[in-house]
Amino acid sequence: MTNAAPSGSSTTRPNTWAQWPDANGRFGAFGGRYVAETLMPLVLDLEQEYIRAKADPKFQEEFDWLLEHYVGRPSPMYYAERLTKHFGGAKIYLKRDELNHTGAHKINNCIGQVLLARRMGKTRIIAETGAGQHGVATATICARFGLPCVVFMGETDVERQKPNVFRMKLLGAEIVPVSSDTGTLKDAMNEALRDWVTNVATTFYVIGTAAGPHPYPMLVRDFQSVIGREAREQILKAEGRLPDVLVAAIGGGSNAIGLFHPFLEDESVKMIGVEAGGHGVDTPMHAASLTGGLPGILHGNRTYLLQDEDGQIIDAHSISAGLDYPGIGPEHAFLHETGRATYRTCTDKEALEAFQLCTRLEGIIPALEPAHALARVGDIAKELGKDGLIVMNMCGRGDKDIFAVAGHLGMKI
Amino acid sequence: MTADRISATFAACAQNGRAAFVAYLMAADPDIETSYLNLVALSEAGADIIELGAPFTDPMADGVAIQKAALRALAAGGSLTVTLELARRFRSVNSKTPLIVMGYANPIHRMGFAAFARAAAEAGVDGVITVDLPPEEDAPLRTELAAHGLAVIRLATPTTTEKRMETVANGSSGFVYYVSVAGVTGAGVGAESDISAGVERARRISKLPVAVGFGVRTPEQAAVFARISDGVVVGSALVEEVRAAVEQGDPGSSVKRISVVAQSLSNAIASARAVRSVH
Numbered sequence: 001m002t003n004a005a006p007s008g009s010s011t012t013r014p015n016t017w018a019q020w021p022d023a024n025g026r027f028g029a030f031g032g033r034y035v036a037e038t039l040m041p042l043v044l045d046l047e048q049e050y051i052r053a054k055a056d057p058k059f060q061e062e063f064d065w066l067l068e069h070y071v072g073r074p075s076p077m078y079y080a081e082r083l084t085k086h087f088g089g090a091k092i093y094l095k096r097d098e099l100n101h102t103g104a105h106k107i108n109n110c111i112g113q114v115l116l117a118r119r120m121g122k123t124r125i126i127a128e129t130g131a132g133q134h135g136v137a138t139a140t141i142c143a144r145f146g147l148p149c150v151v152f153m154g155e156t157d158v159e160r161q162k163p164n165v166f167r168m169k170l171l172g173a174e175i176v177p178v179s180s181d182t183g184t185l186k187d188a189m190n191e192a193l194r195d196w197v198t199n200v201a202t203t204f205y206v207i208g209t210a211a212g213p214h215p216y217p218m219l220v221r222d223f224q225s226v227i228g229r230e231a232r233e234q235i236l237k238a239e240g241r242l243p244d245v246l247v248a249a250i251g252g253g254s255n256a257i258g259l260f261h262p263f264l265e266d267e268s269v270k271m272i273g274v275e276a277g278g279h280g281v282d283t284p285m286h287a288a289s290l291t292g293g294l295p296g297i298l299h300g301n302r303t304y305l306l307q308d309e310d311g312q313i314i315d316a317h318s319i320s321a322g323l324d325y326p327g328i329g330p331e332h333a334f335l336h337e338t339g340r341a342t343y344r345t346c347t348d349k350e351a352l353e354a355f356q357l358c359t360r361l362e363g364i365i366p367a368l369e370p371a372h373a374l375a376r377v378g379d380i381a382k383e384l385g386k387d388g389l390i391v392m393n394m395c396g397r398g399d400k401d402i403f404a405v406a407g408h409l410g411m412k413i
Numbered sequence: 414m415t416a417d418r419i420s421a422t423f424a425a426c427a428q429n430g431r432a433a434f435v436a437y438l439m440a441a442d443p444d445i446e447t448s449y450l451n452l453v454a455l456s457e458a459g460a461d462i463i464e465l466g467a468p469f470t471d472p473m474a475d476g477v478a479i480q481k482a483a484l485r486a487l488a489a490g491g492s493l494t495v496t497l498e499l500a501r502r503f504r505s506v507n508s509k510t511p512l513i514v515m516g517y518a519n520p521i522h523r524m525g526f527a528a529f530a531r532a533a534a535e536a537g538v539d540g541v542i543t544v545d546l547p548p549e550e551d552a553p554l555r556t557e558l559a560a561h562g563l564a565v566i567r568l569a570t571p572t573t574t575e576k577r578m579e580t581v582a583n584g585s586s587g588f589v590y591y592v593s594v595a596g597v598t599g600a601g602v603g604a605e606s607d608i609s610a611g612v613e614r615a616r617r618i619s620k621l622p623v624a625v626g627f628g629v630r631t632p633e634q635a636a637v638f639a640r641i642s643d644g645v646v647v648g649s650a651l652v653e654e655v656r657a658a659v660e661q662g663d664p665g666s667s668v669k670r671i672s673v674v675a676q677s678l679s680n681a682i683a684s685a686r687a688v689r690s691v692h
Contacts (some may be wrong), residue, residue, distance in 0.1 A: 034545045036474045038570040038595050180480055190473040198596040297518040310492040311523030313470045
């Protein structure tokens with residue numbers, strides 16, 4: 001294989017990308033299970049239960065049924081003709097995961113995890129949320145299965161994502177605003193972990209991104225990989241060939257790993273993740289943990305983190321609450337270090353421009369998260385030229401963001 | 414010294430027919446100088462072992478009291494390096510009381526496991542508790558600490574099964590820290606019978622002294638735990654005294670406050686078993 005590990009890799013690599021993580025939950029030097037002892041037995045149980053569920057056709061059947069009839073999958077693969085023309089380079093396709101029920105890719109993972117929670121006999125669901133998309137998706141599935149749901153949300157995010165807060169309340173979820181530190185996604189995650197450790201016997205923690213202690217990065221990736229599997233089939237049907245480049249926005253990285261993973265063995269397919277550059281990665285105000293961070297240990301995994309010289313976590317900043325997190329999923333850290341995927345950044349300003357461009361040209365209001373990816377798609381399309389082929393994951397719709405965007409554009413609605 | 418100082422302390426307490434009083438404070442809370450004075454006050458008020466919290470921005474296993482203490486400490490210039498400086502300063506005036514650094518993995522990882530182990534040993538630290546390094550993940554740090562004779566104190570909890578206790582015991586040194594309740598620091602206390610069974614299990618399998626912590630706030634609770642374990646850890650209740658001093662606008666008064674509370678806890682623990690024998 002040409003995608004062998006670079007020399008100096010600390011572990012021996014299995015033959016294929018698909019075999020990661022290893023038995024210890026590691027993707028190369030990243031991942032692992034860095035949790036308090038109270039949670040360790042549960043995390044080990046969860047892994048066993050997931051292995052059993054994966055081998056159980058009934059579990060897969062129910063998951064697939066819900067994805068088709070409840071979420072509305074497969075999501076379309078759409079040729080964005082006007083964007084393609086505008087950028088004047090490679091052909092651009094959008095994987096339309098923003099058309100899913102609840103408006104983003106998040107629900108794919110929530111269904112999988114809540115089905116697992118049911119198998120494990122857990123009677124209470126908790127989740128953390130930043131933009132509120134994962135919270136809404138979790139609250140939705142909990143309503144569907146009649147499970148009590150508690151969502152932890154930083155109080156800064158509660159303020160800037162009011163429509164989603166109201167949506168979650170309508171769905172019957174209890175919202176716990178978290179005020180410690182900056183009141184964003186990392187604080188919500190700390191508080192969710194504290195709740196989990198306190199209610200470990202009854203409670204299942206539905207983590208919203210491909211991060212956290214093993215087996216979460218693996219199972220979230222597996223549940224989200226439906227995106228990439230569909231995309232692979234759809235683009236082959238539409239274009240008769242594989243794309244040259246896949247592009248996706250990265251916060252924790254679940255939509256990106258879902259798109260990338262089924263293509264990892266396709267050596268000709270390049271993958272580009274786009275991190276939130278905030279005010280610029282040369283300022284302290286950004287959320288680009290691969291570009292501007294260093295390996296460390298937080299929230300259950302070893303991965304790239306924004307941190308200072310003493311190992312204290314630095315607050316992330318992004319216009320998008322969904323990308324406002326100082327870490328990244330461990331598999332992305334691994335793909336970054338091995339060079340299998342590359343990562344770029346996009347500033348708040350560029351994301352706002354892309355948001356408006358997509359809305360005007362395609363009649364699709366993107367969430368601010370995929371607007372980051374779209375900003376870089378323009379560059380990549382030019383780099384590839386007219387023969388190139390790009391698939392970008394339109395991982396969420398922008399309804400939730402219109403109030404925030406209006407504010408940034410100086411409009412009152 | 415180092416891990417030996419911990420064993421010697423538990424042995425001396427056992428010989429006197431009592432549990433050890435393990436007292437926790439956050440390094441650099443409310444400020445570096447007062448924090449040092451608080452440590453000295455703790456040892457003078459009868460703390461047998463001191464746990465020195467290393468501040469971290471994201472203390473996800475801690476309740477509100479210690480979270481706020483960490484933020485106060487960071488605001489006052491606290492760090493892992495400052496924590497070790499405080500340890501060194503305490504050690505220069507006290508060669509007897511074991512010092513345990515308790516914190517989270519990331520600051521230690523950032524310093525480097527080998528560099529941290531060397532610096533901790535030089536500062537006179539005797540053992541380390543890293544809340545988010547379970548047995549499955551602590552080998553790289555454990556190896557470095559062992560090379561300097563420092564103990565790796567692991568946590569056992571109500572969710573630690575009999576079989577898993579063997580995993581916890583295999584590689585533990587100094588003592589086992591039994592977490593009385595599934596929860597964060599400063600939370601409520603579990604049922605005495607459950608804790609007693611958990612302590613017994615930890616003691617039998619690890620062959621190490623077992624200290625109980627999380628949720629011990631009053632001298633009465635401390636006395637209950639002192640009867641069923643080899644050591645009683647009190648953290649949040651002491652840290653709350655620092656908070657109260659800060660809120661009254663007189664951070665320096667935390668020295669007196671801590672002295673008073675530590676003295677009463679120490680007395681309760683020292684007399685706990687004697688009291689029972691009267692009944």
